[in-house]
Every structure is written in structure tokens, then in C-alpha cells.
Amino acid sequence: MASFCPRSYLVFGMFCFWMNTISCIDLSFMTFEPCEFDGTRANNSSCCMESVLRNLCLVQRLDNWDNVAILYDTSNSQKMVNTFLSHCADVKTTLFDVTDMTSILIRSMLLTLYGMKSDGARIILMPGTQTLQILKIVNDLDINSNRTTNYRTNSKWIILCHEKVKTSFAKLTFNLVNVLIMGCFNGKFEIYTILQNAAFKLTCWENEIDVTSCKxxxxxxxxxxxxxxxHILIGTIESTSYFDLEVNDHNKTVYSGMVVQLAEMIAQTLNFTFSFVQPHDCKWGLEVNGVWEGMIGQLVRQEVDLVIADLAATSDRMEVVDFIFPAYLIQNIGLLYQNWEQPESNWSKVFSPLHAYVYYCVLGAIIAVGIIIVLFDRRSSNEASINPISPSYVVYIIFSLVGLVLLRDNKFWPKKESVRILVAFFWIFCVVLSAAYVGNLTAKLAETKENKAFNSLGELVKLEDWKWGSSDELTQEIIRKDTSPVVQELWEGMVRFNQSDPSVLLLDPSYHLDRLILKNDKYAYIVFDAKYFAYNQKECLFELFNDGLGSLNVAMAVTKDSYLKSDLERVMLELSKTGLLEKLEEDHYTDNRPLSCQTTVKSKRIVRMSDMTGTVLVSAIGLGVALVVLVLEMIIKYVVKGNNIIKIL
Structure with a gap:
């Protein structure tokens, strides 16, 4: 018995199957009974080709082959093709006559077949003299196509056999795995398939004629x-958090980071092995003089199958490669800087909860209400003449109103109902004002952060003693192309700084970070993923500004029309639905700073005059009601006085 399994991958040609590490099937034993085919039935044999073709139609229907390519040899298979077409008229077929085809033409034909359907080629190989040559070419097609095809696992083949095998396959290297062999062997109709590198005879049908019971x-x-x-080649680049490599004590390279985690999840789902390949120029990928560099260049030149890195999906890159969505991260462009503003003193915090105008308003209200009380809170003119307005009485009224503002009970009780109404509404005004003050004061005293040097890009570009810079060409390009006025001012500032200080555009991230930490100047570093850098400092070194400069999707990338694209999109969608992508993002943005840095209290906005509109309105209503009551009291007073005069007369 001959043994010829040169590789661990099992394939078969025509009607031969073999498996790794075991002896292969004896070719001389597996033969097709020589039959004279007359279009309907094979003579002198219990196995008829009509049965083979009928089951061939059943297989393609059960497996939903709606588009079939038939490769045939005119001299040997024309009649079989015609019979198949008559039995399977409902199937869309594309015929390829491989008679006398050269290797170049066969390779071109196979590439055409691969592009016929997005879910893979479906091919029936009729028996003929070209069978062996076609199998030789298709075995190596994935390698020769430079990672643009996946015939090995993304195609299905049915090979028909009807003649005695006379050619040895010992020197062939077979890679196809989805192949079904149909024919009559030793007078019996049989079907062979493979599973996990082992050849199996298909015995799922109830009898040896019909396969409808199979799945x-x-x-x-x-x-x-x-x-x-x-085996997949994954392009990546060494980058903090995303991809790190180090050699352990056993002289073995150990990989870590988000890229490794994501690659392992996808490899487990799609069942592939992988190795990482970094670009020689250690760049992400920009087009320079019509040539793409970095990881994008790797994909364009088809040096890798896939790129997983902190690679932003830009419109320029999308023209030459395909990105896989959903993206696994949304990365913001932000600013890192050290805060140079002095912290607010505790003394100023006592007064800062209210705007100065509010204090002016309160003082004015006390004076106005005090005057009204002093002038109108006397019962009669006789009382007024006996007890004229004295300085001590005025001071008493003013201090009583201040006590109301401070929510103190000072036993102040007006004599007239109108003034009582006015004081009641003034009391509501004081309660609301005190509540706002106490709330803001509590927040102010709890704050531990310093005031920020700037709260917007607009404020930054107006600071004459500040500089800013970037270490990434893509970041610089995005800022340069941004049409918003404030970002344009930001770019113009970088260009202006570069004339006297070229380091602001130096393509070295470590320099910019060192400048933030060591240099004694006011500097802002514009960088992708600023949040990550801020969250991974041992001290509370950096302030983070993360608004106004935009964001980009960080996604995997493949070559245009890659065989991996549909599978990767499906896997990423599942990872998104199950929350695994969200978990990756949470792990990436874990706040590793001391707890004192993590307890960030947002600055409380002080109470302004516009915030007091409702309170002022209530006070105005109170004043109006009090005046109305006062008028009524005066009218009643004069009416009663007139009646008394009439009685006396």
C-alpha cells in the first residue's frame, strides 16, 4: 500500500482521500468501473452514471447551490454535462471548458470563479485529463494570489470520477478541505468526505442510491x-497599551495589549492561527509621494492579511483598504497640560458662591424694604408725631432685615398688615437666596482641584504665554484641514511657534511628554487618546481637555475585497452585541491615577442675577400686594376718620 501524505492538510484528487500520520488509501484498489457512457446508463456495471448525476443534483439542492461552476473536458465529459443540465435545469450554471487550458488560463479562471459569489465558489469538477492540473493549481492559488483568495476553506468542490487512476499524487501538496468525491467504486456508488484530517465514507443515506436523508x-x-x-499575518505596531512585546526569562517573546486580546478573541471564533508583523518604517500609514507607508502600505502591498492596531479610519485610507466596522474604539484628539493656575483661597470661597451683583441686589433690597417699613409701619399720624423717626429705629429695622437674610429669628414683627405681607415675601426671597448660597458654598469647600488654565480652545489660543504642539503627522493633518475658526487659529499658532521652536512639531511623543513633566513652561500637547495618557500617570500630573478637536474610529483594516472582510464584520458585530468591545474599552481607560486625582468635582457655576429672576419676581409681587394693602388701609383709615368727624358734628 502506497503512503503519500506530505503535509498535515488532507486533500483528495479525483477520488483519492488520504489523512495525515496514517497510511493512505491504496489507489489501485479504489477504481471506477470502466463504463461506456451512452447518455442515460452505464453498461456492464451495477453503478450507473445516471445515479451519480441524480445524487449530484440532490447534493447541490440540499446544500443550496444556486450558482454552480462546472469545469469539464470536452473530450470526456460533454455528455455528462448535458445530462446534469437536463436533471438540474433550475440551477444557474457557468460552464468552463478546460480542454487544453494553460496554467495561466486556469489560474485566471479560478480567480474569476472566486469573485462570482461573496460566500465562496461552488465548483463541480467533471472527470477529464485536466483534473490533476486543476487541482495542482488550486492547491497553491491562495499562496500565489498573495492573500487575496481563500480557496482552501471558502470554496466547495464536488469531484466526479469514472476512470481508473493511473497517476500518482505523492508529489502533490493538497490544501482544499471542503471536497466531496462521488463515483462508483468497485461496482458501488459511494461518496467520500473528510473531517479533521481524516477521510470518511459518507453513509448517511438510507440506501445506496439516494442521499436525501443526509444533511x-x-x-x-x-x-x-x-x-x-x-495562518494569518497581522500587521501592527508597538504602541502603549495597544501592543507591547517583551522577552521573558525563557527567551520567549511575550505579547500584550488590546491588539493581542482582540486578535485572540477573533482567532478563537474564526479558527485561525496568527503571527504579528510590524512595518519596517514603524509608521501607521500616510501617503507620501504616491506611496503608502507603514501598516497601510503593508496592506496595499499585500504583505499582511489584516491590521489590528490603534489605526484611525480616515477617508484617505478608506480609498485603498477596507476597514472593519463596528470599530473597536472611538479615539478622541485631546490636549494634555499641567495646570499653572493658583488654587482658589478658602477665604475667597466664602464669597464666591454668589456673583457680586447678587450681593448688590440683596443690599439694595434691604435698603428699599427698610425704607418702606420705616415710612409706613406706623399706625396713625398721632403716633408718628409722638414717635418721630429716630436713628435707633432705622438701625433696628436694617438689622432686622439682615437677620431675615441670615434666616435668624429676631422677634421683628411689623404692625401693619401691608408691611407684614411685604416682609413675608421678602422672607421667601431670603430663604431661596440662602439655600442657593449654602449649596454652592458646600460644593466650593469640597473642591480639591485647581482652577483650569483654560476651559475651551478659544481661551487657549488667546493665552499669549502658552504654546502647544503635536507629535503625530495624522493629528497635524487633521488640525490643518479642519475648517472651524478656532481650530484654524490653533494650527496657525503651531506654525508660528515652529518658526522659533521646531520642537512643537517634533515626531517624538516622549519629547512632548517630557516637556510637560520636566520643562518649566506653559505647554499643551495635542495627541490622540489623550485620556489614556492622563489616566496612566503615577501622580496627578496632567490636566485633560478632550473637546473640540474631533474623534476618529479605531478599527481593523484588510486589503480591498479581502476574503476576511465578511467574517470579520460578522464577528465584530457579535462582540459589540455581547458587550465584549465595551469591556475592552473599559479596560483600556482604567483610571490608574491616585484616588485624589480620580475624585474630580466639576466646577460649580456661581449664582448670577439671571438665576435670581424668579426670586426677584416673587419679591416684586410681594411689594405690589403690600402696596395695594397699604392703599386699602389708608382708604379705610380716612373713611373711618371722616365718619368720626360727622358723628362729632
């Missing part, structure tokens, strides 16, 4: 294993 998984059991252990 699709019986025909191509390896199809469920996705990429079936294919």
Missing part, C-alpha cells in the same frame, strides 16, 4: 470550522 454538514463537515487553522 449539509454531512457533505462538508469542515465548513463549520471557518478558516480551519489557516
Amino acid at each position: 449539509t454538514d454531512h457533505f462538508f463537515p469542515s465548513f463549520r470550522y471557518r478558516l480551519n487553522g489557516r
Whole structure:
């Protein structure tokens, strides 16, 4: 018995199957009974080609082959093709006559077949003299196509056999895994398939004529294993948090970071192995003089199958590669800086909860209400003449109103109802004002952060003693192209600084970070993923400004029309639905600063005059009601006085 399994991948040609590490099937034993085919039935044999073709139609229907490519040899298979078409008229077929085809034409034909359907090629190989040559070419097509095809696992083949095998396959290297062999062997109709590198005779049908009792998984059991252990080259670049490598004590390279976690999750789902390849120029990828550099260049030149890195999906890059969505991270452009503003003193915090105008308003209200009380809170003119307005009485009224503002009980009780109403509404005004003051004062005293040097890009660009810079070409390009006025001012500032200080555009992230930490100047570093840098400092070194400069999707990328695209999109969608992508993002943005830095209290906005509109309105209503009552009291007083005069007369 001959043994010829040169690789761990099992394939078959025509009607031969073999498996790794075991002896292969004896080719001389597996033969097709020589039959004279007359279009309907094979003579001198219990196995008829009509039965083979009928079951061929059943297989393609059970497996939903709505588009089939038939490769045939005119000299040997024309009659079989015609019979198949008559039995399977409902199937859309594309015929390829491979008679006398050269290797170049066969390769071109196979590439055409691969692009016929997005879910993979479906091919029937009729017996002929070109069978062996076609199998030789398709075995190496994925390698020769430079990672643009995936015939090994993303195609399905049915190979028909009807003649005695005379050619040895010992020197062939087979890679196809989804292949079904149909024919009559030793007088019996049989079907063979493979599973996990072992050849199996398909015995799912109830009898040896009909396969309708079989399921699709019986025909191509390896199809469920996705990429079936294919080795994938993943382009990436060493970058903090995303991809780190180090050599351990056993002289073994150990990888870590978000890229590694994501690659392992996808590889487990799609069943492939992988290795990382970093670009020689250690760049992400920009177009320079018509040539793409970095990881994008790797994809364009088809040096890798996939890129997983902190790679932003820009419109320029989308023209030459395909990005996989949903993205696994949304990365903001932000600013890092050290705060040079002095902290607010505790003394100033006592007065800061209210705006100065509010204090002026309170003082004015006390004076106005005090005057009204002093002038009108006397019962009669006789009382007024006996007890004229004295300085001590005025002071008493003023201090009583201040006591109301401070919510103190000072036993002040007006004599007239109108003035009582006025004081009641003034009391409501004082309660609201005191509540706002106490709330803001509590927040102010609890704050531990310093005042920020600036709260917007507009404030930054107006600070004459500040500079800012960036270490990334893409960041600089995005800022340069941004049309918003404030970002344009930001870019113009960088250009102006660069004339006297070229370091602001130096392509070295470590320099900019060191400048933030060590240099004694006011400097802001514009960088992608500023939040990560801020969250991973041992001290409370950096302030973070993360608004106004935009964000980009960080996503995986593949070559245009890659065989991986549809599978990767499906996997990323599932990872998003299950929350695994969100978990990756949470791990990436873990706040590793001391707790004193993590307890950030947002600055409380002081109470302004516009905030007191409602309170002032209530006070105005109170004053109006008090005046009305006062008028009524005066009218009643004069009416009663007139009646008394009439009685006396």
C-alpha cells in the first residue's frame, strides 16, 4: 500500500482521500468501473452514471447551490454535462471548458470563479485529463494570489470520477478541505468526505442510491470550522497599551495589549492561527509621494492579511483598504497640560458662591424694604408725631432685615398688615437666596482641584504665554484641514511657534511628554487618546481637555475585497452585541491615577442675577400686594376718620 501524505492538510484528487500520520488509501484498489457512457446508463456495471448525476443534483439542492461552476473536458465529459443540465435545469450554471487550458488560463479562471459569489465558489469538477492540473493549481492559488483568495476553506468542490487512476499524487501538496468525491467504486456508488484530517465514507443515506436523508454538514463537515487553522499575518505596531512585546526569562517573546486580546478573541471564533508583523518604517500609514507607508502600505502591498492596531479610519485610507466596522474604539484628539493656575483661597470661597451683583441686589433690597417699613409701619399720624423717626429705629429695622437674610429669628414683627405681607415675601426671597448660597458654598469647600488654565480652545489660543504642539503627522493633518475658526487659529499658532521652536512639531511623543513633566513652561500637547495618557500617570500630573478637536474610529483594516472582510464584520458585530468591545474599552481607560486625582468635582457655576429672576419676581409681587394693602388701609383709615368727624358734628 502506497503512503503519500506530505503535509498535515488532507486533500483528495479525483477520488483519492488520504489523512495525515496514517497510511493512505491504496489507489489501485479504489477504481471506477470502466463504463461506456451512452447518455442515460452505464453498461456492464451495477453503478450507473445516471445515479451519480441524480445524487449530484440532490447534493447541490440540499446544500443550496444556486450558482454552480462546472469545469469539464470536452473530450470526456460533454455528455455528462448535458445530462446534469437536463436533471438540474433550475440551477444557474457557468460552464468552463478546460480542454487544453494553460496554467495561466486556469489560474485566471479560478480567480474569476472566486469573485462570482461573496460566500465562496461552488465548483463541480467533471472527470477529464485536466483534473490533476486543476487541482495542482488550486492547491497553491491562495499562496500565489498573495492573500487575496481563500480557496482552501471558502470554496466547495464536488469531484466526479469514472476512470481508473493511473497517476500518482505523492508529489502533490493538497490544501482544499471542503471536497466531496462521488463515483462508483468497485461496482458501488459511494461518496467520500473528510473531517479533521481524516477521510470518511459518507453513509448517511438510507440506501445506496439516494442521499436525501443526509444533511449539509454531512457533505462538508469542515465548513463549520471557518478558516480551519489557516495562518494569518497581522500587521501592527508597538504602541502603549495597544501592543507591547517583551522577552521573558525563557527567551520567549511575550505579547500584550488590546491588539493581542482582540486578535485572540477573533482567532478563537474564526479558527485561525496568527503571527504579528510590524512595518519596517514603524509608521501607521500616510501617503507620501504616491506611496503608502507603514501598516497601510503593508496592506496595499499585500504583505499582511489584516491590521489590528490603534489605526484611525480616515477617508484617505478608506480609498485603498477596507476597514472593519463596528470599530473597536472611538479615539478622541485631546490636549494634555499641567495646570499653572493658583488654587482658589478658602477665604475667597466664602464669597464666591454668589456673583457680586447678587450681593448688590440683596443690599439694595434691604435698603428699599427698610425704607418702606420705616415710612409706613406706623399706625396713625398721632403716633408718628409722638414717635418721630429716630436713628435707633432705622438701625433696628436694617438689622432686622439682615437677620431675615441670615434666616435668624429676631422677634421683628411689623404692625401693619401691608408691611407684614411685604416682609413675608421678602422672607421667601431670603430663604431661596440662602439655600442657593449654602449649596454652592458646600460644593466650593469640597473642591480639591485647581482652577483650569483654560476651559475651551478659544481661551487657549488667546493665552499669549502658552504654546502647544503635536507629535503625530495624522493629528497635524487633521488640525490643518479642519475648517472651524478656532481650530484654524490653533494650527496657525503651531506654525508660528515652529518658526522659533521646531520642537512643537517634533515626531517624538516622549519629547512632548517630557516637556510637560520636566520643562518649566506653559505647554499643551495635542495627541490622540489623550485620556489614556492622563489616566496612566503615577501622580496627578496632567490636566485633560478632550473637546473640540474631533474623534476618529479605531478599527481593523484588510486589503480591498479581502476574503476576511465578511467574517470579520460578522464577528465584530457579535462582540459589540455581547458587550465584549465595551469591556475592552473599559479596560483600556482604567483610571490608574491616585484616588485624589480620580475624585474630580466639576466646577460649580456661581449664582448670577439671571438665576435670581424668579426670586426677584416673587419679591416684586410681594411689594405690589403690600402696596395695594397699604392703599386699602389708608382708604379705610380716612373713611373711618371722616365718619368720626360727622358723628362729632
